[in-house]
Amino acid sequence: MSLRQFEYALAVAEEGSVTAAAEVLHVAQPSVSQQIRGLERELGVTLFDRTPTGLVPTVVGRAFLREAEVAVSAARRARATARAGGDELEGELLVAVQMGLGTRQLPGALGALRRRFPRLEVTVFEEPNPAELERLGRRGVLDLALVAEPCEGPADAHHLGDEEFVVVLGAGHPRLAADRVELSDLEGEPWVRFDRDSALDGVLRDVLRDVLRDNELTPTTVARVSQTATAVRWAAHGLGVTLVPVSAVPQEYEHLARPVFPVVSQPVVAALRNGAGPAERALLELLRQETWHKSAFFSPVS
Numbered sequence: 001m002s003l004r005q006f007e008y009a010l011a012v013a014e015e016g017s018v019t020a021a022a023e024v025l026h027v028a029q030p031s032v033s034q035q036i037r038g039l040e041r042e043l044g045v046t047l048f049d050r051t052p053t054g055l056v057p058t059v060v061g062r063a064f065l066r067e068a069e070v071a072v073s074a075a076r077r078a079r080a081t082a083r084a085g086g087d088e089l090e091g092e093l094l095v096a097v098q099m100g101l102g103t104r105q106l107p108g109a110l111g112a113l114r115r116r117f118p119r120l121e122v123t124v125f126e127e128p129n130p131a132e133l134e135r136l137g138r139r140g141v142l143d144l145a146l147v148a149e150p151c152e153g154p155a156d157a158h159h160l161g162d163e164e165f166v167v168v169l170g171a172g173h174p175r176l177a178a179d180r181v182e183l184s185d186l187e188g189e190p191w192v193r194f195d196r197d198s199a200l201d202g203v204l205r206d207v208l209r210d211v212l213r214d215n216e217l218t219p220t221t222v223a224r225v226s227q228t229a230t231a232v233r234w235a236a237h238g239l240g241v242t243l244v245p246v247s248a249v250p251q252e253y254e255h256l257a258r259p260v261f262p263v264v265s266q267p268v269v270a271a272l273r274n275g276a277g278p279a280e281r282a283l284l285e286l287l288r289q290e291t292w293h294k295s296a297f298f299s300p301v302s
Contacts, residue, residue, distance in 0.1 A: 001039065001042060001043075003071070003072065003075050004035065005035050005036075005038065005039045006068040006071055006072050007025070007072055008021065008025065008032050008035045008036060008039075009035075009036060009039060009047060009061075009064070009065060009068055010065060010068055010069060010072060011024055011025050011032070012032065012036060012048065012055055013048075013055075013057050013061070013065050016053070016054035016055055016056075017054045017055055018032045018033050018036070018055070036048070043064070045058075045060045045061075045064075046058055046060070046061070047060065047061035047064060047065075048061055069141060070140050070141060073094065073140065073141050074140065076091060076092045091120060091121070091279065092120075092121045092122075092123065093120060093121070093122045093123070093143050093144070093279045093280065093283065094123050094141065094142055094143045094144075095110075095122060095123070095124045095125075095142070095143060095144050095145070095146075095283070096124075096125055096126075096127050096133055096136065096142050096144075096145045096146075097124065097125070097126050097127065097145070097146045098126075098127060098128075098130055098133060098145070098146060098147045098148055099126045099127065099128040099228070100228050100244070100245050100247075100248050101146045101147070101148065101163065101245065101247070101268055102146045102247065102268065102287075103245075103247040103248055104247045105160075105247070105287065105290035105291070105292060106124070106146065106287070106290075108286075108290055109283060109286035109287045109289070109290055110122060110124065110283070110286075112286050113282060113283050113286055116282070117279070117282070120279055130147065130148070130149070133145055133147055137271060137273070140273060140274075142271075142273060143272070143273055143276070143277075143279070143280050144270060144271065144272050144273070144276075144280050144283055144284065145270070145271045146160075146268060146269070146270055146271075146287075147268075147269050147271055148266045148267060148268065148269065149267070149269065156271070156272040156273070156274060156276060157269050157270070157271050157272075158269065158270045158271075158272070158284060158288075159267055159268075159269055160268045160269065160270055160287055160288065160290075160292050161267075161268055161291075161292025162265040162266065162267050162268065162292065163245045163246060163247060163265060163266055163267075163268050163292065164245075164246050164259055164263060164264065164265045165207065165211075165243050165244065165245055165246065165260065165264040165265060165266070166243070166244065166245075166246050166249060166257040166258060166259050166260065167181050167186065167241055167242070167243050167257070167258055167260050168231070168232050168235040168236060168241065168242050168243075168244065168249065168253065168256055168257050169181075169235065169236075169241055169256050169257075169258065170235065170236060170237065170238030170239070170241075170256070171236065171237075171238065171256060172238075173238075173241075173256075175258065176255075176256065176258065178258065179258070179259075180258060180259045180260065180261050181258045181259070181260050181261070182260075182261050183211065183215040183217065183260050183261065183262065184215055184216075184217070186217060186241060187217055187218070188220075189219075189220075189240065189241045190219075190220045190221070190222040190239070190240035190241070191208075191219040191220065191221050191222065191240050191241055191242065192221075192222065192223045192224075192225060192231045192234050192235050192239055192240045192241070192242040193208065193219075193221050193223070193224050193225075193231075193242070194208075194224060194225060194226065194231065195224045195225060195226045207243070207264065207266065208243050211243060211264055214262075215262075220240075221240075222239055222240045223239055223240060228244045228245070228248035229248065229250065231244060232244060232248065232249055232250065232253050232257075233253070235256075236253045236256050243260070243264065245266070246259075268292055270284055270287055272284060
């Protein structure tokens with residue numbers, strides 16, 4: 001077995017066909033087919049079922065692909081570490097972000113990283129489900145993850161700061177006259193909350209549930225959404241109030257957001273894989289230089 005075969009199998013699983021995988025890999029289709037057949041022959045198993053809608057991994061294939069993904073990620077990191085020089089880094093960096101965290105800080109840190117190390121390739125994706133982030137972290141797939149809580153398993157966790165939650169109010173709402181909104185003053189307000197079927201809801205639902213309970217508020221839910229940006233927009237247009245992390249508020253709606261009292265916040269943690277290389281360490285230091293508190297983003301009216 002070769003690393004190339006692993007990469008080809010992962011591409012076929014991702015794209016669902018040999019033709020599409022060949023296009024992504026920039027190789028001829030027969031080459032991909034030959035590598036997959038050779039891999040199945042060597043393993044003595046069928047990795048993919050041929051269906052009318054494309055190639056689908058078998059049960060054995062899914063188990064194999066999980067380990068292949070770990071092996072490919074490890075090989076890429078090994079290349080990056082071997083090529084790391086005093087002022088130059090090469091290779092690939094895979095970063096995952098728990099949805100709603102670091103919306104403003106991460107782009108700045110990644111921009112600085114790219115300018116400093118232009119030959120370093122960085123892939124970033126948002127993951128709404130903390131359990132999935134934890135699973136990827138345990139498997140060693142991620143190089144760095146931004147999470148609200150450290151993932152279980154082998155990870156090097158660094159507390160970057162605490163992200164404050166703010167309430168978003170509709171234009172003309174009387175509470176906009178205050179610098180900070182007393183949560184008890186929101187009794188009777190309709191709320192825009194998060195869809196029960198959304199993985200994101202598991203994070204923000206718990207925060208909001210605790211806030212409502214601790215402040216003895218009985219909410220009326222007028223809408224449920226699956227994205228923080230949607231919740232902000234709908235609240236801004238007067239459908240109801242919502243509570244979101246401050247970095248999730250787009251700049252055009254900052255004038256409608258207010259911090260709350262008692263303060264509601266959650267930690268922001270950078271979780272690095274064990275044995276993190278120079279690229280991960282460089283990004284961590286850039287993230288440390290970003291501002292992780294409310295006052296950097298907007299100032300409520302006086």
